[in-house]
Amino acid sequence: MVRYIVTRFCVLSVSLLVASGIIFTMLEVVPGDPASFMLGINAEADTLAAMRRELGLDQPMLQRYLSWLGGMLTGDFGISYTYRVPVSELVMARIWISLPLAIFALILSTLIAVPAGLIAASRRGRVSDWTVMGTTQLGIAIPNFWFAMILVSIFAIKLRWFSAGGFPGWDQGFWICMQALLLPAIALALPQASILARVMRSSLLETLSQDYIRTARAKGLSQRRTVWAHAFRNALIPVLTIIGLQFSFLIAGAIIIENVFFLPGLGRLIFQGITQRDLIVVESVVMLLVFAVICVNFLVDIAYALVDPRLRRP
């Protein structure tokens, strides 16, 4: 187990290093000079040069990469070109919206998907199976921003149960904030839950056809006990993979939903950073997202080992 975790951790570190290199180089080759963008098209040549010096853009590439990397390790993400405030401040303000939203959506999606998949698989071919399959088909097909707008028009505009958007801030109290995040989380969770439910269903069906299920039945376990005691944990292994991938998507991919609900999240920050050539913000946020994704994958790997003794004790 220790060896497994150490190996996984080494993989994590190397992935992070490679990713940082790729992100840095890509943004270097993207056209657009941050200095001229900040000063406007009429800027004088020497003003530009001074600006570039101030931003550190005149230094060689390798040196800038290393100082960026070193800064990040010490928590210094640099100063935003456009906002003129430390990037870490910008990120910190937003991550407390994006992260809870992603976790909230993921919990919702798992809470919906796992029971739905369970019901569909254990009642294969019956009405409940068809209902789950039909609904999830719909859930995958409907664009989530459209679904978000429907939610807003019903629950916020007609029924007035929730506000239509915006975020009050965590100092206003936990439940008020959760209320503001509920509709966006539902909108995000629906397609994810649909995919997850289908994965859960097919994984469970596959598991139920295994020999050890027949063994359990031959020992006298009822169908229901067999599903719980033997099939469920085995079926969870592929589901874990998908949950890991979905979390990565939810934390970074919520741009559209954040826009629909006027949530100042990471997605919007990165979007603004790109349009304003605020390279340092883009670099830092992308790196942060990569870090989150790789960490989640690491956690999923550990979860695999906890579920599956063949990884823990090869």
Added chain:
Amino acid sequence: MNPLLDIKNLSLDIGGTPILRDISLSVGHGEICGIAGESGSGKSLTALSVMGLLPMGAQRRGVVRLNGNDLFRRSEAEMCQIRGREIGMIFQEPMTALNPLKTIGSQITETLHTHSKISKAEANEIALEKLARVGLGGGRISENTYPHELSGGQRQRVMIAQAIAWQPALLIADEPTTALDVTTQAGILELLRDLVDNEGLSIMLISHDLAVLADMADHVSIMENGAIVEGGATEPLFRGHRHPYTQKLFAAASHIPIQPLAKFREPLLTVENLRISYRKKSTKLFGKATKFEAVSDVSLQILEGESVGLVGESGCGKSTLARAILGLQPIDTGRIELAGATIASVNNPEAEMRKGKAISSPAGLQQIVFQDPYGSFNPRHKVGRLIAEPFHAIPDAPSGKEMVLRIDAALEEVGLSSTDRDKYIHEFSGGQRQRIAIARALVIKPKLILLDEAVSALDVSIRAQILDLLAELRVTHGLSYLFISHDLSVVRAITDRVLVMLNGQILESGKTSEVLSAPHHDYTKQLIAFTPQIPADWISQ
């Protein structure tokens, strides 16, 4: 005294298709009742009908009584109480029949917890006792072991331990030793016999292997197409089998194809001082990888037109050796030469190591036929394309019309027709698929064909046909065979010479008839002793 299990006129339909017809048999107290038959004859479904574990859409009729208790009138909840408590069951595949995520201890105690409210400590105590009963006690195997840490034989013992945890009166064993090596099989059969003799267990033993049943069963029922064609006490049945199907089955089981006269000339394959090792990763942090030698210092020769058997249990290095002969396996040191061409040669491992291990394969001199006729074909290609595949291996491959002609010729030689060329593999039976596999090997006219357990997955009657075909092809094409198998009866039937392999080394070699009748090495003696056989005086008449 009433029999323990009494099956009367059991019939079964699945989705309207009749599967079983009028099955009647009984298992007495302390008896072993054998059921024999080929795949698809309904052996397993008979057992599952008794257990009430049939697939959806199954309709069963008739009467099945266990100790006078009519099982077909019991509700599902009542059946759950009977399964595991009054009837235990074990299956063919010990590798997949245990849940990989649970410890063996917890899988044994589960049987106990399902049927009563006993404490954890009590259940654990019984589990340990049962592990000891099946020969895994004495602290050798902890109850906290996971199934993947055990060998096939040990897993089958765990299966037995959990099936007998509640001391059921009846154990249904569905091909319990088919997937195991001869020596392991002998151990499991001995354990089952011991449970019958000393604990009064009754067993319904399902097997396709008549020799196993001859050794174990008190009486045997022979099944064909969902019906029992003949049944009775084992010895009289084996001595005087009357039904045409039973006669066919017995003839096929001991079938020996007509062998060509042995006149071998030049050596075709030469293997000299072959060593192959794998690196085994350590499970400890910073632990050193260890070297595991799968083939150690093996030398052998196959002459032109000769059929050589290679026997040994799983893990002895047979398959690694075969891969090296095919040119698919990097070797450490040694030399493999086939018809004058070098397949692999490493003299100075230090120098070769730096270049990476050397492999090269001469074009199309050797081909292979695998065990599994279902898994060894791409299901999305037509048969013609599957057979044409080895043409990639030879420099002067025919194309267009000529290629089609060659494919048709190969198909006809294995007893199929040219119309089969445009079909897909799922349209064929297991035996036909193995014929296609042979056609695929044959199409580029190789000198040597490796047969890796090529008839092990086939029913006896199909196996007899394939053995005949192989014998015939050997004469017409002057082929040499390397016949890898754990089944001594097949090796006896088709090979001139036999090599016995253990732990990567060849222990003994010589003429098949001599080695098998007068083995020198202890391991060979053991192998022969453990192979179940129908007593000679039962068949000699």
